[in-house]
Amino acid sequence: MSQVNDDKIPNNVHLADDKRLQRALEAWQPNYINWWKEMGPVGFQDDQVFLRTAISVESDGWANFDYVKMPDYxxxxxxxxxxxxxxxxxxxxxxxxxxxxxxxxxxxTLRRLIVTQGDTEPASVEQQRLLGQTCPSVYDLRNLFQVNVEEGRHLWAMVYLLHSHFGRDGREEAESLLERRSGDADKPRLLGAFNEPCSDWLSFFMFTFFTDRDGKYQLLALAESAFDPLSRTTRFMLTEEAHHMFVGETGVLRVVERTASQMAAHKVESPDQVRALGLIDLPTMQRYLNLWFSLSLDLFGGEVSSNAASYFASGIKGRAKEASHEDHIALSSSYAMQRFQDGRLTTDEVPLRNAMNEVLRDEYVEDCQRGVDKWNRAIAAHGVAFELTLPSRRFHRHVGIHSGMSFDRAGNLITSEEFAASRSDWLPTEADKTYVKSLMTKPVYDPKQMANWIAPPKQGIKGRPIEFEYVRHEV
Amino acid sequence: MADHNHAPTEPVRFETSPERYKHWELSLPEEYGGAVARLVMNVKEDQGMRPGYPLKLNSYDLGVDLELADALQRIRFEHPDVKALVFASEKDRIFCSGANIYMLGSSTHGFKVNFCKFTNETRLYLEEMSAFSGISSLAALNGTASGGGYELAIACDEIVLQDDGGSAVSLPECPLLGVLPGTGGLTRLVDKRMIRRDLADAFSTLAEGVRGKRAVEWALVDEAPSKPKFHECVKRRAEAMVARSTRKSFAPMKFGPLSVTRTENGAEYKYVSVELDLAARTAKLTVRTPREPEPSTPAELASAGDAAWCVRAFRELDDALLDLRFNHPLIGTLALHTEGDPQAVLAVDAMLAAHSDDGLVHEVRLLIKRVLKRLDMTAKSLFAVIDGDSAFAGTLLEIALAADRTYMKDEAGVSVQVSAMNGGAYPMPNGLSRLQSRFLREPERVGRTLGHVGPIDTPAANKLGLVTFAPDDIDWDDEIRVAFEERASLSPDAMTGMEANLRFGGPETMETKIFGRLTAWQNWIFQRPNAVGERGALTLYGKPERAEFDWRRT
Structure with missing residues (x-):
C-alpha cells in the first residue's frame, strides 16, 4: 500500500487532494526512509524512543508524546x-x-534559498549520527533523537515546498537532498560547516546552541517572506526549533553547572585540578564557545551583500520580526559598518539593504549573549570566579569582510603569527578534543544514571521523571 | 528623446495596394511588352506617415517603404510575366536621398530600430526576387542617390548612374550625421559588390559622394552614361535581364485586403489570432490550420486565389508580426501556438512539395519563407507551446523550430510531425534550415528527425531534441506560467541581444551580417551622445551649430 496518504503522513496541506504532491512523495518518501536508515542515528533504529510526534493538525495533535521506533516516526x-x-x-x-x-x-532565487536551507537539515542528522553511542544519559539520548527526527521533518518541510512549487526541477533537487552526504568529498553538503562530523557531546550542545540558532534566525527572516507558503512553513518550523535551542542552552548550562558545583565542592580552581575530577574545565568551555560562535557567524554570509539586498528588495527574505522595524523599504538609511582597511579601523556607511546579513547577525549575537549570561549566573551561583564571554565577531572568521585577517578575541587586529601563537588559548586544541572525548567513551544507557561531567536536568520531559526510560535500548 | 515605453499614438497599419500608393507608381511600360515593371519614386513631401517632417528630396519614411514592400509582393503574385524591375525617380536630379533625418530624429529608439529592420527586410526581398524568382532589378539613377537612396540602388542587381556632372552616389551618414548607413549599405559595398575596402572607406566618408566615371572605376555603379544615352542604357540592360530570366509564368493571383478584427486585447484574422496580455507583457500568437479542403494541385491553388490557406495564413502572420513589432513594444514574449488538424497542414505541404517547379507554388513557398524569417528576426522572446490542441506539423512545425524555447506537454495525444517542407524549403537568414541550425553539433539529428514517419509524441520529440522542456500534465500549467513570468522579468535589451546571438548559429551570410553586425552597431551608435546627445551630429543636423564629439574611442 502506498505510504502517501493522510494517515501515514500527517499534514495540513490537503495531501489527499493534491495529485502533484502525492506523486512526488510516492517517489521521494521511500528514498527518505532509506536515507534515514542509512544515515540516521547508528545503532538505535529498532529502539522505542519517547518522542513528540504529530498525529493530527488539531491544536495539540502535532505534539503527541509516545514511544515510537524512529523509522516509523x-x-x-x-x-x-x-x-x-x-x-x-x-x-x-x-x-x-x-x-x-x-x-x-x-x-x-527561491529554489536556491530553499535548497540551501533544506540541505542543512539532513546534514546535521548525518553529522550527529554516531553521538548516541557516547550519550551521557538516556534523557540526553532522547533529546538527541528528538532533534534528529525534527531535523528530518524540517527536510520534509523544505521538500514540500520544492515538490509543490518548483516542478520537475524541484523534484530533482529534493532527490539530491537525499543523495548528498555530510563530509563526503564526492557529494558534500552545500555549506562547509555541515561537512564536519559532530563527534562529541560538548560540540553537539554548542552546535544546537550556536549553529541551530543561526537556523532560527534564518527561519525568522524567511518567515517574513512574500512567498506565503515559505513563510507559513518556516513559522511552523520555528515552533520546533525552540526545542533545539532548549537542548543546546540547557546542555551547556548543565555542563558548566556540574563543573562549577564540583569546583566549589572540591575547592579547586586550575583546569588541571578540574580535569582530575573528570570534568570539563571552564577555559576549555570558553575555547569550544569561541570556535562554535565564530563558525556560526560565518553562516550568516557576507556583511556587505548584494544578494541580501536583492532578497530584501524583492521581499523574498525580511529581517527577523520585520514588523518590529519601522522602515520596511530600507532605501534611505545606511548601516555603520566597522571594518579594518589598510590596518585601520574605519566605519563605512553601507546601504541598509546591503547590510541585512549583518542586521540579522546583530540580533543573533544579542540572543547568544542572553544564553551566555544564564551560564555565567550558574557559575557565579557557586562562587566560582569565571566568566564565559562571546568573542568579537571579527575573531576567527572565514566569510565576509573580516576574513583573511587575524584578530584577537577582543577584535584587535593582530598578525597571523600572533594569532598562531595564541591559538591554543583561544580555540580547542587536539589535546582538548582528546580529553573531552575521553570523558565520553562509554554510553550511559541506565535511566538512573548520569555521566559524571554533566549535571542532571532540572526536570524530565512532559511530566515524566528524569529517570524515565526515554529510550528502550536493548544492549 | 521621446518616451520609449509607449507605442506611437496612432498604430501603424501595414496593408496597402497600388491604387492607394502616395509615393510610388508601379507600371508595366509598353516598350517592354509587360516583361518589365517600373517602380517610380515620387515622394509627396506633405504626406509623411506622421506630421512634423516634410519628405523632401524623395526622402522616405515607413509609409514610403510599406508601399515599396507591397509593390514587390504584388509584382511576384499579380504580375507573373514580369522578369525585371527598374527603379527610377520622378524628381529631377534626385533619385532618392534616403530615410528622412527629421523623421528619425523625432522617433523613439524602438521605432528607429524597427523601421531600419523593416527597410532591411524589404531590400533583402528585392535580392531574393533576383536570386529565386528570376526577377532582376536595375536602379536607374537619373539623379543623386544618397544614403538610403544608394542603399536601395545597391540592393538591385545593377546600377546605372546618369553622368550629368551633378548626379552622384553617396553614403554621407558617417561624415554628416555621425551614424551608419542603416540599410545594409556598408555590408553590400564589400560583400555584394566586393569593392576594395580602402575605396569603400574613402567613399563612406565622402559626404558629396562620387560621380560618373569614378563611380564606375570604383565599381559603385555599373555604368554611367550621359544624359542622352541614359534611357537607351537602361533599356538595354533591362532587356538583357528579361532575356536571361528563368521565371515561369502562371495565372496572376490578386492579393485582396486581409480581414481582421482588432480590439484593445488583440487581433483576430481568419487563421491567426493575437491575444495581448499587457500586464504580463506577453502575447499569445496562434496560427490555425485549414478548416476546409485546400487546393491539391497548382491549378486548384490558382483558382482558390489568395483565399488559399498557404497564402492567407502567412500574409496574416506577417501582418500580425509587424503589428506586434511596431505597435506593441511592451509585449516582450510571444507564446507561439498552433491549432487545428495537423493532417490538413500536411496535405498542403504535400502539394507545396510536389509542385515546387510550378511558378505560383514556387512563389508561395518563398512567401512562407519570408514570413518565417520575419519571425526569426522579431526582437521578442519566442516560446512555442505545444499541447493537445496544437498542430505543429510540417510548415507549422517551423514556427516551433523558430522559437527560442519549446514547451511540449508530456501527455498522451500530444505530438508534432515533420514533412518534406522541413528539409530546407524555408531557410533562415544564415542559409540553413531551422533543423540544421538547431543541430549544428549533431547534424545527423536532422536526417533522423526528417526520417520520422507519423506523429512524434513528446518522449520521442524530446529524444530527437525538438523540445526544450516537457512538463507533464500535473506540472504543465505552473511550469508554463513560471516560464513566461520569469522571461518577462529579465532585461528586454539583454534578451534581444541574447536571442539574436543564439538564434543564428552556423555560417554568416550577407543577411546575418546586416542584421547582426551593421544593425547592432547602428543601434549602439543611435544611443550614443555623439549621435543623439544635445551636441550630437544627428541632433544638430540641419541646425547652424556644429556637432561636438566625445573623442574617446571605445
Whole structure:
C-alpha cells in the first residue's frame, strides 16, 4: 500500500487532494526512509524512543508524546495557519498581497534559498549520527533523537515546498537532498560547516546552541517572506526549533553547572585540578564557545551583500520580526559598518539593504549573549570566579569582510603569527578534543544514571521523571 | 528623446495596394511588352506617415517603404510575366536621398530600430526576387542617390548612374550625421559588390559622394552614361535581364485586403489570432490550420486565389508580426501556438512539395519563407507551446523550430510531425534550415528527425531534441506560467541581444551580417551622445551649430 496518504503522513496541506504532491512523495518518501536508515542515528533504529510526534493538525495533535521506533516516526507536512490578507512585509513591493504561487521572476532565487536551507537539515542528522553511542544519559539520548527526527521533518518541510512549487526541477533537487552526504568529498553538503562530523557531546550542545540558532534566525527572516507558503512553513518550523535551542542552552548550562558545583565542592580552581575530577574545565568551555560562535557567524554570509539586498528588495527574505522595524523599504538609511582597511579601523556607511546579513547577525549575537549570561549566573551561583564571554565577531572568521585577517578575541587586529601563537588559548586544541572525548567513551544507557561531567536536568520531559526510560535500548 | 515605453499614438497599419500608393507608381511600360515593371519614386513631401517632417528630396519614411514592400509582393503574385524591375525617380536630379533625418530624429529608439529592420527586410526581398524568382532589378539613377537612396540602388542587381556632372552616389551618414548607413549599405559595398575596402572607406566618408566615371572605376555603379544615352542604357540592360530570366509564368493571383478584427486585447484574422496580455507583457500568437479542403494541385491553388490557406495564413502572420513589432513594444514574449488538424497542414505541404517547379507554388513557398524569417528576426522572446490542441506539423512545425524555447506537454495525444517542407524549403537568414541550425553539433539529428514517419509524441520529440522542456500534465500549467513570468522579468535589451546571438548559429551570410553586425552597431551608435546627445551630429543636423564629439574611442 502506498505510504502517501493522510494517515501515514500527517499534514495540513490537503495531501489527499493534491495529485502533484502525492506523486512526488510516492517517489521521494521511500528514498527518505532509506536515507534515514542509512544515515540516521547508528545503532538505535529498532529502539522505542519517547518522542513528540504529530498525529493530527488539531491544536495539540502535532505534539503527541509516545514511544515510537524512529523509522516509523510520522514525519508530516505542516504549515502555520494562514494570516488573513497578509501583505508583503518589506522591500519594493511592501504592502502588496503576498504570493501564493512562486512568481516566475523569483523562482530560481527561491529554489536556491530553499535548497540551501533544506540541505542543512539532513546534514546535521548525518553529522550527529554516531553521538548516541557516547550519550551521557538516556534523557540526553532522547533529546538527541528528538532533534534528529525534527531535523528530518524540517527536510520534509523544505521538500514540500520544492515538490509543490518548483516542478520537475524541484523534484530533482529534493532527490539530491537525499543523495548528498555530510563530509563526503564526492557529494558534500552545500555549506562547509555541515561537512564536519559532530563527534562529541560538548560540540553537539554548542552546535544546537550556536549553529541551530543561526537556523532560527534564518527561519525568522524567511518567515517574513512574500512567498506565503515559505513563510507559513518556516513559522511552523520555528515552533520546533525552540526545542533545539532548549537542548543546546540547557546542555551547556548543565555542563558548566556540574563543573562549577564540583569546583566549589572540591575547592579547586586550575583546569588541571578540574580535569582530575573528570570534568570539563571552564577555559576549555570558553575555547569550544569561541570556535562554535565564530563558525556560526560565518553562516550568516557576507556583511556587505548584494544578494541580501536583492532578497530584501524583492521581499523574498525580511529581517527577523520585520514588523518590529519601522522602515520596511530600507532605501534611505545606511548601516555603520566597522571594518579594518589598510590596518585601520574605519566605519563605512553601507546601504541598509546591503547590510541585512549583518542586521540579522546583530540580533543573533544579542540572543547568544542572553544564553551566555544564564551560564555565567550558574557559575557565579557557586562562587566560582569565571566568566564565559562571546568573542568579537571579527575573531576567527572565514566569510565576509573580516576574513583573511587575524584578530584577537577582543577584535584587535593582530598578525597571523600572533594569532598562531595564541591559538591554543583561544580555540580547542587536539589535546582538548582528546580529553573531552575521553570523558565520553562509554554510553550511559541506565535511566538512573548520569555521566559524571554533566549535571542532571532540572526536570524530565512532559511530566515524566528524569529517570524515565526515554529510550528502550536493548544492549 | 521621446518616451520609449509607449507605442506611437496612432498604430501603424501595414496593408496597402497600388491604387492607394502616395509615393510610388508601379507600371508595366509598353516598350517592354509587360516583361518589365517600373517602380517610380515620387515622394509627396506633405504626406509623411506622421506630421512634423516634410519628405523632401524623395526622402522616405515607413509609409514610403510599406508601399515599396507591397509593390514587390504584388509584382511576384499579380504580375507573373514580369522578369525585371527598374527603379527610377520622378524628381529631377534626385533619385532618392534616403530615410528622412527629421523623421528619425523625432522617433523613439524602438521605432528607429524597427523601421531600419523593416527597410532591411524589404531590400533583402528585392535580392531574393533576383536570386529565386528570376526577377532582376536595375536602379536607374537619373539623379543623386544618397544614403538610403544608394542603399536601395545597391540592393538591385545593377546600377546605372546618369553622368550629368551633378548626379552622384553617396553614403554621407558617417561624415554628416555621425551614424551608419542603416540599410545594409556598408555590408553590400564589400560583400555584394566586393569593392576594395580602402575605396569603400574613402567613399563612406565622402559626404558629396562620387560621380560618373569614378563611380564606375570604383565599381559603385555599373555604368554611367550621359544624359542622352541614359534611357537607351537602361533599356538595354533591362532587356538583357528579361532575356536571361528563368521565371515561369502562371495565372496572376490578386492579393485582396486581409480581414481582421482588432480590439484593445488583440487581433483576430481568419487563421491567426493575437491575444495581448499587457500586464504580463506577453502575447499569445496562434496560427490555425485549414478548416476546409485546400487546393491539391497548382491549378486548384490558382483558382482558390489568395483565399488559399498557404497564402492567407502567412500574409496574416506577417501582418500580425509587424503589428506586434511596431505597435506593441511592451509585449516582450510571444507564446507561439498552433491549432487545428495537423493532417490538413500536411496535405498542403504535400502539394507545396510536389509542385515546387510550378511558378505560383514556387512563389508561395518563398512567401512562407519570408514570413518565417520575419519571425526569426522579431526582437521578442519566442516560446512555442505545444499541447493537445496544437498542430505543429510540417510548415507549422517551423514556427516551433523558430522559437527560442519549446514547451511540449508530456501527455498522451500530444505530438508534432515533420514533412518534406522541413528539409530546407524555408531557410533562415544564415542559409540553413531551422533543423540544421538547431543541430549544428549533431547534424545527423536532422536526417533522423526528417526520417520520422507519423506523429512524434513528446518522449520521442524530446529524444530527437525538438523540445526544450516537457512538463507533464500535473506540472504543465505552473511550469508554463513560471516560464513566461520569469522571461518577462529579465532585461528586454539583454534578451534581444541574447536571442539574436543564439538564434543564428552556423555560417554568416550577407543577411546575418546586416542584421547582426551593421544593425547592432547602428543601434549602439543611435544611443550614443555623439549621435543623439544635445551636441550630437544627428541632433544638430540641419541646425547652424556644429556637432561636438566625445573623442574617446571605445
Amino acid at each position: 510520522r514525519w508530516g507536512i505542516f504549515l502555520a495557519d494562514p494570516v488573513k490578507d497578509r501583505t508583503i512585509a518589506c522591500g519594493d513591493d511592501f504592502g502588496k498581497p503576498v504570493w501564493q504561487q512562486v512568481p516566475g521572476e523569483h523562482r530560481n
